[in-house]
Structures are given as C-alpha cells and as structure tokens.
Amino acid sequence: MKKTDSNLSRRSFLKVSSLSGGGMMLGISWFASAKPLESLGELNIEPVWQEVTSFIKIASDNSIKIFSPNPEFGQNVMTSLPMLIAEELDVDWKQVEVEQGNYDPKAFPRQFTGGSQGIRMAWKQLRTVGSAARQMILTAASQAWNLPVTELTTANGMVTHAFSGKSETYGTFAAAAAKLPVPKDIVLKGNQSFRLIGTPQKNVVAPKIVQGKPLFGMDYREAGMLYAMTERPPAFGMQLKSFDATAAKKMPGIVDIFPIKVYNDDHKFAGFDTRAFNEVIAIVGKSTWDVMNARKKLKAVWEVAPEKKEMGQNGQERTIPAGLESTKKHYAQMLEMDKKPGKIERRDGDPEKAFGEAKHVIERTYTAPFLAHNIMEPTNTFAHFVGDKVRFVAPIQIPDFMVPSMVARLGIPKENISIELARMGGGFGRRAYGHYMIEAALISKQANAPIKLIYTREDDVSGGTYRPMYQLTYRAAFDENKKLIAFHAKGGGVPESPLHANRFPAGAIDNYLAESWVIPSNITIAAFRAPRSNFNAAAEQSFLDEISEYMGKDPIAFRLELLQRAKDNPVGKTNDYDASRYMGVLELVREKSGWGKPENAGKKRGVSAYFCHNSYAAQVIDLRVKGDQVTVDQVTTALDCGVVVNPEGAKNMAEGAAIDGIGNALFGQLTLTEGRTDQRNFDTYRMIRHNEAPKKIDVHFVKNEIDPTGLGEPPFPPIFGAVANALYKATGKRFYQQPFQPQLKA
C-alpha cells in the first residue's frame, strides 16, 4: 500500500452527499498540479490548471453507478476509466453500471478526449475517488458493528468481519457513510494488489452497439426537431457573394434558408476555432432528404476571397492568403522551401563542419499529402436555442475549448450552455474543432426550432480541417569507416511543420541540426491521430532503415546502438524520450517477431519504432506485393504505455492503429485542384478495406510498474515507416512519397 502524493492530498477536498432513498454520492476535487502535457504542446495550446471532480453513486440496494467523464469516440474510456474507480472501491465489476457524464465542469474533471491522455491523467484521481468511498464505507460499517476498522475487509462490494463471520453489502452502509467526513489520508493499492486493473474487460457499451441503439449525435431526435445542412463555397479560397433561394424554398419540406456567419469579424481565434468558411448558407427542412434535394436548387454565387487577417487569442495576427491552391503547386513549393535556410530548432556539435568533412552523405526527401479524417459518423450536432439558453447534444472531443467561443459568438453566459455528450462515431482529432456547434446554435436561433445540423459525407471530406501536408529532408554524414557523424533534419508543411526537434535521433548523434519552415495556406488543418508524429515516424524510420543498410547494419541493431548512446551519454540537455523504454519496445518486437531468425528469412518485413504521447511503440510488418496489390500477412506490435488498465481494449486500440496506419500509408490522400478537393466521398477517397487488413496482428505490452502513458495514438505513427521498409524488401524500391500504393505497377 502506498499513500498518494502528499501534495495532491493537501490540495484535495472531497465532497460527500446523501442520495434520496438512502445512499451515498462521492465527489472529489482538487487542483491538479499536472506538468505541461506533451500532447498539449503538440497541439500548441497552453496547459491549464483545472479543478478536478468525479463521482460515483452507491445506492442502498448496492447498485453502483460510475460516471465516465470523458467524451467517448471509440477509445473505450467508458470501460477503462470506471475500472480505475471500481478497482479501489473493491466492487464486483459485473455489478457496476457505467453512464456517460454530461458536460459539467463543476462535477467532472478534464472532459477531454485528445492527446492520448485520458488514462494517464485519471490514473491517480479516479482511483483516489474509489479508495475514499471504500474507506468511508468501512468506517460506517465499523461504527454500525462497533468493531475496529482494522478487523474489517472488503471485496466485491461487501464488508466482511472474518472473526465473527459478519458480512453486509456496501449499500447497507452507504447512507451512513454519506454523513461521514471524507478521510484525509487516502491510501491507494499497490499495483500488486490490483484485482481488476490489468484484467481484460469487454466494452461496456458493446451490447448497445451491436443492436444499433441510437447512441450517436447523428441518432438524436426529439419532437419538433428540424434538419439542417449548410452550403459552403465549392473551393478553398472562395467566399459567398450572393444567393437566390427562391427555387430551393419551394422544395418540399423546406422551412427556411438563410446565411449564417460562424464567427464575428472581430473574433479572437482560439486554437480549436478553426473552420474553413465563415459565411455559409443554412438550409432547414423537415427531413434530411428534403434538405439534400433543396440544396441542389440553391443558386449561390461564390467569389475568390481576398487575403484575410485573423486575430488570435494570443494577440498574434495570422494572415490567411488569397488564392485557389493546388496540391501539385504545394509539392513544388515544399521543394523550394527545402532549398532555403529554415528556422533552426536545434543544433548540437558542429554539423556544418561534420558535413563538410564527410566522406559520404545520404540525403532523402519524404512527403505526405493532406488527409481527411473520415470519421465514419459525419459531423453533426443537435442544438436548441431558447431565449438566452442553448442546449446541445453534441459529438465533441473537448467541450471546454468551444464554450468560450460559443459565449463570444452567441452572446450568452457559459452557464446557459448545456451539452449532452453524444458517443462519437470516430474523432481522430476532427471533433476537437467544434465550429459546427456554433453553426447549429445559430441555425436553431434563426429557425426558432430545435435542429440537427448534418454534414453530408461530401461536406465532411471537402470542408476542411485536414492532416497537414508535410515534407522532411534528412541528411546523414558518414566518415571513411561508414560511421554516422552528423544528422540533419529539415521539415515543413502546408501550413505547419512536422518537426519534433528534440526527439530521437536527437540526443544520439554528436553533430545534429534541425530546421523548420512553413508555407501559409487557406486550407484548414487539424490535429489528426498523433499530429506531426504520424508523418515524422514514416520519414525518420524509413531514413534510418536506408542508412542502416548503407552501413551494413541490422536495422534494429542500429537503432539500439543509437539509443544506447543516448542512454549512456546523451547529446544535448533536452531530449524528450527515455532511451531505455525506446530500447525496450525494440527488443520486445525483435523477440516476438522472430526478427533475424532463419525461419523468417524469406519474409518481406520492415521494422519501425517511435515515441509519442509519453509512450513507445515498435512494429514489424510482413507483407507481399503482387503487381499493385499489397497483402499484409502479419503485424507484430510492441508497446510500452506503462501499466495497461484494460488489456482487451488496449489490444483493440493497437490493432486498429496498425490497420488505420497501413491504410493511410498505402492509400490515404486528399488532393486539391484550384482550391477544390479532388476527393469528395468514399467512391474517390481510398480507405483501407477488409481484404487489405493484416491477416494477423499480435500486440505485446512491456510489463512494468510505470504509471499509464498514452495508448490511442502511439501505435499509429510507426506503422507507416514499417510499411515503407517492408515495401522496399518486397520491391527493391524505396518509397519516399505517401501514399505508397499508387506507385506500385499493376
């Protein structure tokens, strides 16, 4: 048994209250003194100190309800977060009912889905909640039975006195426990005592999912609700000039058509306010089909938009260039930028001198296109604006980020905004950008009715907020003995650089230079599963593969050699990663994949490893290529994300990350011609399908006692590099441009 961090305890204050019908409800709140989150750094927003609360309910009939605070988009926190509470509460998992909490910053901590931080941030907090409730029930039992608390034990929601054989349910004591002061010293179980954490548990929502229950925002409906869509400019860089809705308004079921302005002209933009088009035309009708048909009759005139300035909340003005942009031109611009000096992000030793003295230099340039999120449930939100209040049922990853923007645009206090958190049919970063909630609220207000705003798939694919386009050029310098003496990474993108200057192989090479650049654009971008990392891993891990071949070294042995250097004698002071954990996943994947074993000699395999979101992942992929068809036989994943709370859900995440990554590496691309996306739906946007998924995926976790780190994102980036490296083995050709599959010859 160990005590929680004393700082944390001193800062905490717990709240307990009685339930009607006799029972207890426990809340705990404190100011989390979390370190700045790496994920937040990745998303370029300031870390905040937040009040943290969470609660459980125990009724007198011993039914136990645990609220899951975080928005759910398939990462399965509705199972894993309540498991943390149930572990310390010492209840039978089967008797726990889980419910999604609504948006309620006073009641819940950190209702935040993004950056793979859900479990990491809840690890001590939610266990403390469970432990406090258990201790209070024990105290109530000790008083009721007039027995010392030290003689009582708990298990499966029962309090037992072994000497006398007395045993009663938690529910028996819940009402009395609710009147007790909350304990000051809250003791958490040692990891060895876990009975639930670390055991595979099935998704608690699965029975509803398999029956198609209306869990999603798209499924929400209520009496009097109207359906709405928005018509937007057909291309980035265009804006609304005028429109004629006469014919469209005459279409069956159409209630109203009007323009809305998403943000005020003087809006101060926060990081997640991104939206592609500010003025759109809302079409409101009685059914989705009515609205879809009326849209076709709408006569809108669009014009090329001028250059725009947007003021950020940070006081910095951002220029959004005018023009109709094209992918072809973006690629040419990126190559141009590569020739100019970049912004120096890190410099160790004397890289210029080392490159000057090098006997051999390998230079390679890697690129990747925009990617659309392709959340399977298209963007939507229910909103009902009445008086000065608005009620949402919304699929939204980080409601806290949108509320201030809603306050600014809707002119109502934040207390007048209520949000029911709908299950999200995927998110991957897309639903962190909640402009659609503002759109829905404005439409409801104007239409004076409850409305459900729906984006069609075409709206979703063509309407912006994409994974940026990226490019990275790596140069490696070697001496006469083929020893790596210097390394240079120069990366940029449209309109964001992917560079993580302080990540591996920084720290492992004496002479190191990292530079970045950006190309401003009017194409809007968003976080996309493991932002920046999803490209870095592909480029860096391909490059390391190629230079290890030049040096005549095994690719895993070469990486381990670099990591050993970073571990023993790191270069520079700021290295983001833990070399030992990095080595751990490489060693595990080497063992589990039978890397280098004679029986695998004929396999076309590639390896890759990456660190992001505080975790470490390594993958080996085995594939075959026939013509332009790629068959993936097996993926072996090794992951170090600390203690694994729910191995079943964790494996599912890691499997999905591999499939998602293989799909995006082979097929994923969103291209533009004159500002218009060339892909608008799944008939033109190529997604990975059943027959292209790996035949087998093995997931292995490094077993350790480290508090949980990220899981949803870390196994996604490295697979891109593994695919490229295996394709090289299969075809004899290196792949530098994503997506890879179109470069194969039928």
Place this chain on the structure above:
Amino acid sequence: MIKKYSVKINQKVHQVEADENMPLLWVLRDILGMEGTKYGCGVGSCGACTVHLNGEAVRSCQLPISALAGTEITTIEGLSAKGDHPVQKAWVDVDVAQCGYCQSGQIMSAAALLKNNPNPTEEDIENFMTGNICRCGTYTRIKKAIQLAATK
C-alpha cells in the same frame, strides 16, 4: 413526388408518405425513427447503412422507397429480439467495436454472409465484407467474430 407507400420492415407493415426517390435509409431514420441503420456516405460506398432486402445485404442509401413494393426488409433492430443473434453475440464476445458507428452495417453484412454461406473461408469473409468500411480498424476482429459466429 410525395406518394403513399407500404413497406414491410422487421415483419411489420408501415404506411409511409414520402418522396418517391427518398432512400430507405432516410425513411428508416427520419420518418420511422429506426436509427440503427447508419448514414455513412449516401453513395453505397461504405456499407454503414446495410440492411437485408429479402435476406440479401443491400445498401439502404441506394434503395428508393418506390422500389420496395412486395419486399421484406430487415434492419439491425429486427435482426434479433434481444441482441442475441449469433453474429451480435460474437461481436460482443470478440469485443469488436471501437467507436461502433459502422458496426450495425458490418453486422448486417456478416449475418447475410453466414445465411448464404454458413462456413465461409477467410477469403470469403474478406471479399464479402469489402464493402463495409471501418476507420477505427476493427477488420481483424470482425473476421474473428464472423468465424466464431459460424461455429454457433
């Protein structure tokens, strides 16, 4: 043009007034309030809206209501009374779902596959299920679940 239609869905006949071109998907979702059938793409490319038409898996977004006379439709709501169809049970056992949005369509496709081909090979499963997209990447679990359901 708005017309009156009678459609048989999950053994029950519904009278519906709708535009003749309105796809079954929107009849189900907006008019009948049966929202287990999901909208994914509207062009028959993702399979999220899969239902059974006379026992065969079809994309309901591509089926105008005017074409449904004399047919029997089964949706995810009608696949079983209590979510205990072997495919649904296998989906829970294998813990297939992540976000879950595409799974109604996946399950309806899988149930149709097994009805016509009770012992599918891996290749049969891959080929039959190719029209159903899952961005979360649950394909390998879906295959496992179909193989499990085939043993029941």
